Amino acid sequence: MNLRAYRRFPVVVYQFLPILLAYARDRNRFLLFGRARQVDEATRRRRARKLLDSLLTLGPTFIKLGQILSTRPDILPPEYIEEFEQLQDRVPPADWADVRPVVEGELGPVSEAFESFDTDPISGASLGQVYTATVPDPVPGSPDGRREVAVKVRRPGIESLVEADLRIIKFSLPVLMRFVDQARSFSMQTLADEFSKTIREEMDYEREREMLEEIRGEFSDEPGVRIPAVDGGRSTGRVLTMEYVPGTKISDVDELDDRGFDRTGLAETLQRAYLKMLVSDGTFHADPHPGNLAVQDDGRLVFYDFGMSGRVDAFVQDKIVDFYVAVADQNIDAILDVLIELGTLSPEADREVMANVMELAIADARGEDIEQYRVQQIVEQVEDTIYEFPLRLPPNLALVLRVATVVEGVCVTLDPEFDFIDVATDYLREEGYVEASIREFLTDRADEVNDAARSALRTPPKLEDTLDRINRGDLEVEATVADEESVFDQLAVRLVLGLLLTGTVLAAAILYAFATPISAVAPAAGAALLLGLLYRSFREQSGISATPQFTRQEMRKRQEEP
Template sequence: MVTLVNLRAYWRFVRVLHQFLPLIVTYARDRRKYLLFGGPRSVGPETQRERADRLLTSLLTLGPTFIKLGQLLSTRPDVLPPSYIDVLSSLQDDVPPAPWDETRPVLEAEVGPVDEVFDDFEREAISGASLGQVYRATYEGEEIAIKVRRPGVEALVESDLRALKWLLPLLLRFTDEARRFSLSNLAEEFDTTIREEMDYNRERRMLSEIRENFEGNDRIRIPDPIPELSGERVLAMEYLAGTKINDVTALDEQGLDRSELAESLQRIYLQMIIEDGVFHADPHPGNLSVDEDGAIIFYDFGMSGRVDAFFQDKIVEFYVAVANQDIDGILDAMVEMGTLSPNADRQVMGNVMELAIADVRGEDIEQYRVQQVIQQVEDTIYEFPLRLPRNFALILRVATVVEGVCITLDPDFDFISVATDYLTEQGYREEGVRQAVESAGDQLEETARSLVTVPPKLDETLDRVNRDDLTVEVRLDDEHDVLDQLAKRIAYSILVAVGILSTAILYSFNETPEAAAVAGAVTIPVGILLYRSLRRKKGVKARPQFTRQEMRRRREE
């Protein structure tokens, strides 16, 4: 028997398909102009931006689940091109709250009758989002904030997740191999992420843990949760009022030092990610305020992440390498984090990193903005078959959003300078120097060993050459099937030449016209295959590599 959820999922699938089908067909035509045949189409940045706007409209039309999906996609430059990331990054989870009459049953099912539990309860929500909304109330004489899950959102999300699961195979059919793995992982990640964000018990645990990590730190304030009023669908906490962190006029009127606020925010996130291993992952201005003493108030821990010890070490290595402009160190850290394939062309990737740093470097080696470096890396990530682990995607998003807030506070804010000072204070850069010295020592030891072992081996090899007893095995690494394509073209050319010659001979003698017609009919398809082989990708070549000219052209566009 078909359940109600399945029926709703079928209906949502039809709606989703109706919204996305034009885009799917468009992308399919990019690969084959006439769907079943034809060459690929060239798509410029303006066209990509128009399509991104259409995708944004579709996501907003489809409602809460797809707003969250759009936010997740905005953190995945390994799935979408930069133009899409730029458009989807503006997607804010800010929707009108549900009516009080619909929300009240959800709240009372968790905490009991509103009028009996609370001293006072404001029926108008102070903020609304796709999955929940926040109210103000008074409890035991204290002002509190109560986050309540949006009524009926569970069934809607469940239906939408099933619809997306059914849609995924269709999307994969029109996606190149480099993106299929990332898309499959993204679908699993989204399923986990949205369920976690709807679980207010998890949010309360994350909030409490981060609050404990900063206990005694007067630069940050995090609301204290109220366990007896909290559950899976309701989260109650103390109410902390403040000035929005991007309201620079109000901050100036309060006499607060905006440069210090920017530095405090950056240091808080460095501690979360590098030291504590648990971090608030949604630092847009709506979730950050400043109290009258200059402490930064954090709200909404629904989107949060964890970093294990191994990943923390790799992030530190990445930051130190960026600060030291160590290209090999950057690439090594990316490989060990799993974002870059060990088989990737290091020379090409090194050129990309070098260009990215050179483009944004000032007079001082550390005077460049990490957001610009990350943007160049993100552009590269889409072009190369790289993968972004979930937490690294969140960290990239946090880094860019946090710096955007910091630049709003202080236009001269220098992320790298603050990060470098923090790493130095914590002893990470000294550790990096120690490791470099140890590595140099290992290399020196290996070189000394080679000085002893290589001469005898060289002498033996020369003896074998002198005796004509040296065999050399050669293996060709044809990653892009260039030799295979050349072999096909040679074979097609020979078959076409033989077919044309045979047809001409049979036709000239005019003794067997049927045989000439058959030879010609066999030759024509082979000729078509040869023609298509010669036209494909405008000749035999490997995947285009990043050059300085190509990067300059991309920046100009």
């Protein structure tokens, strides 16, 4: 594996080095020095397409990385997100001659494990591919005493390739972080940790089987959802055999209309299913792109491929409920408080700016018409406000965000006017979460009243003691000034540079007036250097300017309209 990583490293460097050099020149025009360059949208989009080609060239691991990056607006600009959203597993299927040893190594001879086996895959991906087969079915009434199954087989040799690529990514991460700011380096570190964990879990079919069976059990009483059953006797860590459930791809809206399906109803079923997984069950299917969702002839929603799945802890579940309740009430302060508690929003963020962004995002999520001038006004406000990039993704929320963004895209495809907030509010109310949140709110307010009453009784004696100390003149006050952005250090540097500049200019003037002009050259050159350093100190900005990112696809269309 180490040798393979060493051999692949030059290939990876060759693919990524040009774009890294371009980013370096954006910061310093001549790499080591020079002013920063402004990059327009067309340049970013051209770079995004070039990077997309590099990911496809490098193969399965980097294709998966690109798919995850397409859901991380905290790392990539919108042009990259849009390009990477088109990224699919465009990897040619492995030859059956190479796949057969994997199947027989796990299950024995194919002819004994299955009655028939179609060697042409019905689905191919970067980590595995799916075949159809038939097995004996003891259930009375089954056609010919057989039933059709889907057999998912791990791609031959993929384990060593993935491990070599993960080692390269781990070695390269410290270098990549030199090209980004501190906040994005935080997000990149969480992405690397998440990606390494996710791709290993996706190759473990034993884990996928456990998650599939657990989620299937949670939906056993849901009439609108169908999850395939697992054939445990023909499933191992590298082969997963499931019930074959055909259906119409959920993004094929024309076919859905021809069959008379209610697309709005399907979108609501999908949204409610994920709310149930995230809020109620704590176990969720984490890859809801259109290729993994279908509609049966009877109208039931079918979920495929549980390789990417995850769990939500109780704290995050509670905060998701608080978030939806706050959104339903359009309580912007409560929304920001929840985001801060989850760790996705920096406590130092400009609340006024973020409040405006949230108001716009809520209006967009409801499908409301938004005046173009309002969008532009808020975008300019964010661009003109210098602050540390406030949005970040802790590891425990990365998959949750992926689910939220992808589900939203699917629902909007089904119904462009779909109202996520109404559906979420109705679900939380039906499940009793809204009433529980109200009771918790009232309990908290009652506790605050009790605390205030006790404080009112304790305050007068303490106030009298403080006044006595002031009267005696022995009261001392200490103050600590927080300076996380080193503002005082910057002011001190500028003050010293200013004093030195004044001294050198004065020295140059005196020497020029009372001595020879040549003797004034040295202090004049020093003054010029100090002037340049002083100018540069005023040009440097702490933090970065950012534009708000929205997940709803219609937002981009509105912004591009004249």
